[in-house]
Amino acid sequence: MDELIMKGQKAKKASYILSNMSAQDKNQGLKKIGENLIKRDEEILAANKIDLQNAKSKGISEVMIDRLALNKDRIKAMAEGVFQIIELQDPVGEVVSMWQRPNGLQIGQKRVPLGVIGIIYEARPNVTVDAASLCLKAGNTVILRGGSEAINSNKVIIDIIRESLKETNIPIDSVQLIEDTSREVATQFMKLNEYLDVLIPRGGAGLIKAVVKNATVPVIETGTGNCHIYVDKDCDIEMAKNIIVNAKVSRPSVCNAAENLLVHKDIAIEFLPLAIEALKSNGVEIRGCRATKAIVNDIILATDEDFRTEFLDYILSVKIVNDIDEAINHINEYGTKHSEAIVTESYKASQEFLQKVDAAAVYINASTRFTDGFEFGFGAEIGISTQKLHARGPMGLKELTTIKYIIYGNGQIR
């Protein structure tokens, strides 16, 4: 606990320096980090080897081990990610708007760093580099709490980052790691209101739920995506097929992948056999409603639970709906307000869907897979917010800042 408070104090102190540094200075730090990651890759790999051995002896799943595992190429990719962040425009300092009041006061909104950001994440050591670099670029100090599986890799990576900062003007306490990976310390971290300005969890549904439940610090909830593709009666069937196949199979394990297909009843007989065949030939298991099963028999009958589930796998639930209203209501009730798409040639239907669906990203005639900071053109991504406060959808550098009001007077009193 005392260690946590000390880290909080150091982070806050460093943030008052870092938040006033120029983009040039911050980029210098990032450059050193990228270079030293490559230079010292053997050290990282040695530590990662220990993590992998521990993981295997604990019988951890192959998927988890793949997330944990580093090699020279992956380290190079991490470093290149840092070099890319250097190229991005620094959002800090922009005066977003400024106006004059009748009494002569000039009131402006200036973009400033959030301050101290906490990140809680799981077994992926690349998050350590990625999150630290993005926070730095936006002028924030960061306290990282990674999963126990990656602790040896993380320790070395953080050493490299902090020693890189030593070669620059950036305070080394701009980046700190919580080395005690116990659950108690994590819970205390979530309540570090005096020092943390925001806490961002990155990981699975369990982690995010725990953070939302326990944190007293402001949280940005990220992640869960129970996404739908709704195929309207007036649509380009070929386009619809391509979109659902892409949204489901191009990368099933990510949050912007589709988990559900909704089909208007008037087009179901024509569309579903084609679509389901294409999906099946890509290895997708179909769980359909009764009406779907009446059209394509060789599928599993979906339960209500299936429609609520983010499979993150080669599984898709399918439902036939009577009209667009039923589709919209279903999405608003069963969805997680992440990414939702309609495929239609109807102007009216497209506008109604756009207006009434309550989600971070609503698409007309495109795959939900585009909900991503890079695909949106932000050049980076710290996560995808599924809450409505502060940031919604993909979060880039701008979402790691806040504003302060700056007011120029000449003696005004009230």
Next chain:
Amino acid sequence: MDELIMKGQKAKKASYILSNMSAQDKNQGLKKIGENLIKRDEEILAANKIDLQNAKSKGISEVMIDRLALNKDRIKAMAEGVFQIIELQDPVGEVVSMWQRPNGLQIGQKRVPLGVIGIIYEARPNVTVDAASLCLKAGNTVILRGGSEAINSNKVIIDIIRESLKETNIPIDSVQLIEDTSREVATQFMKLNEYLDVLIPRGGAGLIKAVVKNATVPVIETGTGNCHIYVDKDCDIEMAKNIIVNAKVSRPSVCNAAENLLVHKDIAIEFLPLAIEALKSNGVEIRGCRATKAIVNDIILATDEDFRTEFLDYILSVKIVNDIDEAINHINEYGTKHSEAIVTESYKASQEFLQKVDAAAVYINASTRFTDGFEFGFGAEIGISTQKLHARGPMGLKELTTIKYIIYGNGQIR
């Protein structure tokens, strides 16, 4: 508990209708509310009389009773507040920005209502009308939980609001009151994540602290203001005196009032006797540091605690600092990141203060008392945020909205 969930469900359902209503329809509802408040003022006063009798029999303070008490003029002022909200521009529907990606996707950010807003407040029945009207105008449904002292007044006011909505197309469940004012129900309300998109506490430090501690719903923290006026060595002494007097005495009970005066040592001997005399003649008790007491003897010696206290009263703590850096560091350590001001004729000092002070509103040569939605020109205010997520400083209608990404494609897949 069940009642709370039912209210949550109704609010969520109503929000899907209200969020798609035109400004015209919403204004029609507000007009009816304002008219009916005036028409039915006798009913409100009768209920308020019961609240006042209960309060007096419980021996509640005069200040609290003044906040609770209504009369015809106060009800008229409440109604006029509603009519003013009609005049404000509806923030919903604005496409804040839109851009095209190389693949042809058009990505836009559209301003939409937050959804369901919870408001927890204390004894002031005017908050009931004010908060409900602002939420409605921005397309949000609202669940209100006022203090037990005002429950009879609130019940009648909410009846009037809901019956007013009945005369329009707005769902009556757009505005609901939690009638059970127990602490247990309040705590459950703070954890109503499935239905509440945001919770805004309005009231004293105790209430806000309880909400931050207990809520699992996203919260916008409002309120506490331990504000400073820093008088730099190069300043217009008359201006500095006017600003500190205004910031302290024009309304000591509000969060944007100054609680601390910091003075550069080089100007202290000239400035402090003048300033303290002016403050004392306005009834202000001075609690100064040792150096201050050496210049003006007839004051109380300040404790460290005094510098951390939001007095909300005719009390001011005074400290002499060696330079602007000490002033900035003191503010960043002791302040609550609300409103901070420098009085200076130095360009360099003004820019340094603006840059380095970490607060929602930073002033050059003006009173901190301007931190207010109306003074900023927003035409309304739901509170003053002292956190950094989502909104910082005075929150108007715009801060009661979020954005959603709208994406126009023509078959893009990834």
